[in-house]
Amino acid sequence: MSKNQLTTVKEKTLNNVQNRIAQLQQGGFKLPQNYSAENALQSAWLILQDVQTRDKKPALEACSQNTIAMSLFKMVQLGLNPAKNQCYFIPYGNDLVCMPSYFGEVMIAKRVGLQDVKANLIMEGDDFNYKIEADGRKIITEHKQSFSNLGKKIIGAYCVITLPDGAQDADIMTIEEIKQSWNQGATKGSSPAHKNFEGEMAKKTVTNRAVKVFINSSDDAKLFEGLLNETPAEVHVNNQIQENANKNEIGFDNEDYEEAEHEEIDQEAENERLYAEAMAEEAGSTNSKGPGF
Structure with a gap:
């Protein structure tokens, strides 16, 4: 794809997304405060130019223009x-x-009212205790972890959420529960992401479960419904159903475009990037439910 073709595709795709967001805003949809959709879209487009499929093809050429627009729309809809x-x-x-x-x-959880979200791993040899309050909330009463325990076997993970009123609640999962969750995916928890970044994936799993109930019970539940937990395969299936049923359903222009041809990040962010790449590689080799989180 030449530079001129790329510019043409960019203008049409970003305009479609911006027009769709503008239509929703007229109907009462609100973007998060201090969130610039234009800046996010520009950043996304720069990043997309380097995204490749498993067989090293540019994503902007290999992926349908409709799903590129849909992915950008989802990014803006979630305020990411x-x-x-x-x-x-x-x-x-x-x-x-x-x-x-x-x-x-x-970020999404905080935007719908949570004051804070923190996840930690429970390693073999840790001193870990919790209590259950009368209202059913779980409170972590003790978690002592010595330096020598770092790198030992992971036996569980927990996520503490601070509610709008300042009260805290914790979701706790054993490693068996976490792996059972992973087992729902096509790779049964054996993907490069799960093997190489077990700790990060475990924290992601327990965090997702902890914030899900709060998000789904918030006033903005409909906004986030189904968006946080979809795997790549589920999105793919939904896209195919949608396109076969009604190609104009979401309001994007489905014209064929084929002719139109940082700052330093911390280690946790780097781990996120690396296992995202692992998930992308895995997605190219799976065809059922996806990796599972």
Whole structure:
């Protein structure tokens, strides 16, 4: 794709997304405060130019223009910025999928009212205790972890959320529960992402479960419904159903475009990026439910 063709595709795609957002705003849709959709879209487009499929084809050429627009729309709808590692773009077949990262999920949870979200791993040898309050909330009463325990076997993970009123609640999962969750995916938890970044994936899993109930019970539940937990394969299937049923359903222009041819990040952010790449590689080799989180 030449420079001129890329510019043409960019203008049409970004205009479609911006026009769709403008239509929704007229109907009462509100973007998060201090969130610039234009800046996020520009950052996303720069990143997309380097995204490749499993067989090293540019995603902007290999993926359908409709799903590229849909992935950008989802990014803006959730108020995420890829330049801050809040989401990643993963090619899956001829679909492009926007997947919120751990940071993105925490950001979304805070925007719907949570004051804070923190996840930690429980290692073999840790002193860990909790209590259950009368209202059913779980409170971590003790977690002592010596330096020598770092790198030992992971036996569980927990996520503490601070509610709008300042009260805290914790979701706790054993490693068996976490792996059972992973087992729902096509790779049964044996993907490069799960093998190489077990700790990060475990924290992502327990965080996702902890914030899900709060998000789904918030006033903005409909906004986030189904968006946080979709795997690349599920998005792919939904896209195919949608396109076969009604290609204009979401309001994007489906014209064929084929002729139109950082700052330093911390180690946790780097881990997010690396296992996002692993998930992208995995997505190219799976064809059922996806990796599972």
